Amino acid sequence: MLNGNASFHLHTIGANAASRPALGGNIDTDICIVGAGFTGLWTAWWLRQTCPERSITLIEAEHVGFGASGRNMGWISGKPIGHRGRLAQNPRGDAAVVDLRRACIEAVTEIPDLMRQHGVEIDAHHGGYLQFARTPAGLARAHATVADRESWGLGEADLRYLSADALREHIRIDGVLGGLYSPHCTRIQPAKLAVGLAGLLEARGVTIFEKTPALNIAPGRVTTAHGTIRAKVVLRATEAYSPALPGHRRAIIPMRSSILATEPLSAAEWDSIGWQNAEGLYGAEHAPFFATRSEDGRILIAGRGFPYRYGSAFDQNGRIDTPVVGALEQGLATLFPAVRPRIAHAWCGIFGVPRDWAPAVSFDVATGIGSAGGYAGQGLAGAYLAGHTLADLVAGRGETRWTRLPWTNRRSPDWEPEPLRWLGARVSYHLFRAADRSEQRSLTPKTSRFARFSRWLSGRP
Ligand SMILES: Cc1cc2nc3c(=O)[nH]c(=O)nc-3n(C[C@H](O)[C@H](O)[C@H](O)COP(=O)(O)OP(=O)(O)OC[C@H]3O[C@@H](n4cnc5c(N)ncnc54)[C@H](O)[C@@H]3O)c2cc1C
Numbered sequence: 001m002l003n004g005n006a007s008f009h010l011h012t013i014g015a016n017a018a019s020r021p022a023l024g025g026n027i028d029t030d031i032c033i034v035g036a037g038f039t040g041l042w043t044a045w046w047l048r049q050t051c052p053e054r055s056i057t058l059i060e061a062e063h064v065g066f067g068a069s070g071r072n073m074g075w076i077s078g079k080p081i082g083h084r085g086r087l088a089q090n091p092r093g094d095a096a097v098v099d100l101r102r103a104c105i106e107a108v109t110e111i112p113d114l115m116r117q118h119g120v121e122i123d124a125h126h127g128g129y130l131q132f133a134r135t136p137a138g139l140a141r142a143h144a145t146v147a148d149r150e151s152w153g154l155g156e157a158d159l160r161y162l163s164a165d166a167l168r169e170h171i172r173i174d175g176v177l178g179g180l181y182s183p184h185c186t187r188i189q190p191a192k193l194a195v196g197l198a199g200l201l202e203a204r205g206v207t208i209f210e211k212t213p214a215l216n217i218a219p220g221r222v223t224t225a226h227g228t229i230r231a232k233v234v235l236r237a238t239e240a241y242s243p244a245l246p247g248h249r250r251a252i253i254p255m256r257s258s259i260l261a262t263e264p265l266s267a268a269e270w271d272s273i274g275w276q277n278a279e280g281l282y283g284a285e286h287a288p289f290f291a292t293r294s295e296d297g298r299i300l301i302a303g304r305g306f307p308y309r310y311g312s313a314f315d316q317n318g319r320i321d322t323p324v325v326g327a328l329e330q331g332l333a334t335l336f337p338a339v340r341p342r343i344a345h346a347w348c349g350i351f352g353v354p355r356d357w358a359p360a361v362s363f364d365v366a367t368g369i370g371s372a373g374g375y376a377g378q379g380l381a382g383a384y385l386a387g388h389t390l391a392d393l394v395a396g397r398g399e400t401r402w403t404r405l406p407w408t409n410r411r412s413p414d415w416e417p418e419p420l421r422w423l424g425a426r427v428s429y430h431l432f433r434a435a436d437r438s439e440q441r442s443l444t445p446k447t448s449r450f451a452r453f454s455r456w457l458s459g460r461p
Pocket of ligand 1: 059
């Protein structure tokens with residue numbers, strides 16, 4: 001089993017090393033974007049439309065797609081992004097949050113269509129997503145999600161409840177009680193999207209430097225070890241990596257998520273599981289648990305283990321700890337006990353979580369500095385839309401569909417200083433696990449009070 005090496009996605013397409021030069025001295029550019037993940041890439045893409053006359057330079061500490069963008073589960077999904085109540089604290093209130101969800105749903109088909117139009121293969125499969133419940137409390141939460149759909153302006157065609165039998169027609173999971181289905185999810189190979197998008201940008205005159213970490217960002221200037229970039233506009237797209245930059249230590253925390261990719265399953269194994277439509281799959285448990293069927297017939301299974309490292313430390317090129325591999329393998333065995341595929345690759349990545357679990361897209365006209373991020377694990381649709389907003393803000397377009405979204409120029413509070421941050425994350429992690437154990441033993445549909453307390457403590461929606 002390969003462990004780390006950024007990710008299976010990057011590794012299999014040979015995109016896990018720099019292939020572009022680093023910055024070679026001082027330069028001037030109109031717009032400098034820091035970070036070549038989806039936020040940086042989509043922002044450059046939309047800026048090409050809103051400001052075609054301005055020069056754009058993207059700098060990346062490692063290589064295109066090195067961060068979460070090249071390591072994720074590949075779901076472009078129409079699930080809500082961020083904490084609804086906190087995002088609703090904007091001049092347009094909840095209507096703006098509903099607009100954001102609607103835009104995410106549209107992104108599910110727009111992104112693959114756009115790539116198809118430009119000849120970029122991203123292994124897109126529009127299969128929707130399924131949630132499954134294995135406890136009465138989990139089932140009650142699935143029912144509650146469906147009951148809430150009208151408040152999002154959604155109907156039966158967008159989200160519906162599935163009985164255990166109806167769910168088994170999609171996929172045969174051990175011990176399932178029921179769940180829900182939504183058609184609003186497209187699975188992609190995310191590294192192919194990052195690399196393809198970077199190629200399209202370069203063909204449109206955007207310059208990308210790799211192996212060029214920004215050491216400092218200031219109005220009109222980005223300092224790197226290879227030279228200084230002078231730019232009227234500087235946009236930070238470093239999401240979970242932001243705490244390493246001066247001035248952003250407590251703005252966001254890097255939350256780790258780990259994935260295993262199995263070897264491809266045999267046709268007989270797929271027959272026993274079903275899952276012919278390759279929906280994105282997730283559990284109704286409190287400890288997040290996701291699975292994907294890949295284009296080449298593997299299962300990708302993701303979970304969080306203990307997700308936070310003291311002092312907001314990062315992983316080492318995606319390497320994960322052996323106990324996390326064991327826990328994910330066990331999780332896979334509980335879903336499909338009849339199949340025991342070999343694990344081909346294990347890796348992890350970090351995504352950015354703001355204190356109030358609500359993303360922000362900001363631009364200060366006075367300093368020319370902007371940023372976007374904090375999608376809390378929902379960044380595929382999120383970054384595409386945030387890039388739209390940021391490009392409109394930079395172009396000074398005033399009120400547009402994208403600048404009216406609830407994340408524009410909002411600010412989240414800082415996280416607590418250490419050791420409180422680490423202690424809070426630790427307590428919250430153990431409470432969610434205790435909640436899952438207690439709900440497994442219980443016959444009542446009531447969500448465990450451990451989970452309610454943990455949500456209050458962590459701020460998680
Ligand atoms: C395991 C995992 C699974 C996920 N699954 C999904 C999913 O299925 N669907 C979904 O919607 N979201 C998912 N997410 C979240 C999603 O991947 C992220 O929200 C999204 O990719 C964030 O994009 P980004 O460009 O903002 O950040 P990143 O992709 O992290 O990019 C930031 C880039 O900035 C670079 N950088 C950092 N510091 C500097 C510096 N000082 N100078 C220059 N460059 C710098 C980094 O090297 C990195 O390449 C998942 C995340 C993880 C970790």
